[in-house]
Amino acid sequence: MSVTDKTAVVTGAASTRGIGRATAHALAAAGWNVAVLDLDEAGAKDAAHEIAERHGVQAVGTACDVTDEASVESALAVLDAALPPVGALVNNAGITSPTPFLEVSGEEWDRIFAVNVRGSFNVTRRLAPGMAERGFGRIVFLSSVSAERGGGVFGGVAYSAAKAAELGFTRALARELGPHGVTVNAVAPGLIDTDITGGALEGERKTALLAGIPVGRNGRVEDVADLITYLCREETGYVTGATYDVNGGSHIS
Numbered sequence: 681m682s683v684t685d686k687t688a689v690v691t692g693a694a695s696t697r698g699i700g701r702a703t704a705h706a707l708a709a710a711g712w713n714v715a716v717l718d719l720d721e722a723g724a725k726d727a728a729h730e731i732a733e734r735h736g737v738q739a740v741g742t743a744c745d746v747t748d749e750a751s752v753e754s755a756l757a758v759l760d761a762a763l764p765p766v767g768a769l770v771n772n773a774g775i776t777s778p779t780p781f782l783e784v785s786g787e788e789w790d791r792i793f794a795v796n797v798r799g800s801f802n803v804t805r806r807l808a809p810g811m812a813e814r815g816f817g818r819i820v821f822l823s824s825v826s827a828e829r830g831g832g833v834f835g836g837v838a839y840s841a842a843k844a845a846e847l848g849f850t851r852a853l854a855r856e857l858g859p860h861g862v863t864v865n866a867v868a869p870g871l872i873d874t875d876i877t878g879g880a881l882e883g884e885r886k887t888a889l890l891a892g893i894p895v896g897r898n899g900r901v902e903d904v905a906d907l908i909t910y911l912c913r914e915e916t917g918y919v920t921g922a923t924y925d926v927n928g929g930s931h932i933s
């Protein structure tokens with residue numbers, strides 16, 4: 681058994697400076713074929729093209745709104761026909777919001793949960809049965825330091841609650857799928873340099889945050905991608921239900 685005859689699905693991997701695209705590259709460098717699912721169809725196709733060219737694996741990029749079951753179904757149907765069986769899923773698509781609780785609306789709350797939690801459910805629900813049937817799978821959720829610390833970087837209550845929901849999801853699913861050879865883990869990044877805040881985290885606030893990071897810099901997408909790739913290895917079959925911090929040591933400062 682080898683990862684070269686399997687596909688890793690990475691959601692939200694279109695963003696050029698994002699964790700998802702870096703992860704898709706790292707997985708491809710480790711031999712995985714890769715499927716990129718993203719709202720941004722042109723970005724997903726561009727990512728797949730870049731990955732196939734750079735790493736010599738099969739890669740497909742397709743439009744997908746993870747919040748919409750029909751969209752997930754048609755995106756995964758494209759993959760079923762084009763790529764080897766899915767052996768890994770990285771639930772990376774996510775959105776954040778800094779809105780304080782006393783100002784947050786029900787619509788905004790639902791939007792944050794729709795992408796981060798329901799989106800992960802929609803894709804995982806579709807892919808987990810095949811993994812269990814084949815007796816092998818690696819599922820990784822992108823949670824956040826916000827889930828563990830109740831915000832503190834950028835995300836508000838809705839984001840922190842949604843990212844914490846992903847931790848419960850991870851642990852319960854790990855329990856259920858463990859006997860089928862499927863591991864389920866979460867990574868909890870701290871401040872990573874991407875476009876998720878839309879440039880809203882700059883200046884004094886960013887300087888103050890950096891002062892609280894022992895490693896002395898913000899995180900790079902590669903820092904997170906490396907960890908996810910490790911968790912997806914075939915050899916990493918005895919690590920499950922775990923949450924891995926990747927935050928430059930901010931918890932100890």
Ligand code: NAD
Nearest residue numbers: 692695698699719745746772773774822824869872874876
């Ligand atoms: P990003 O904004 O750079 O990329 C997110 C990607 O998700 C984009 O390509 C976007 O098009 C896609 N997306 C958004 N909604 C979608 C939907 N409904 N369906 C499909 N795709 C959708 O974000 P990032 O910073 O790379 O974050 C990736 C993940 O890591 C997220 O889950 C985020 O919550 C988590 N995270 C990020 C940080 C950080 O500091 N950047 C910290 C902790 C956790």
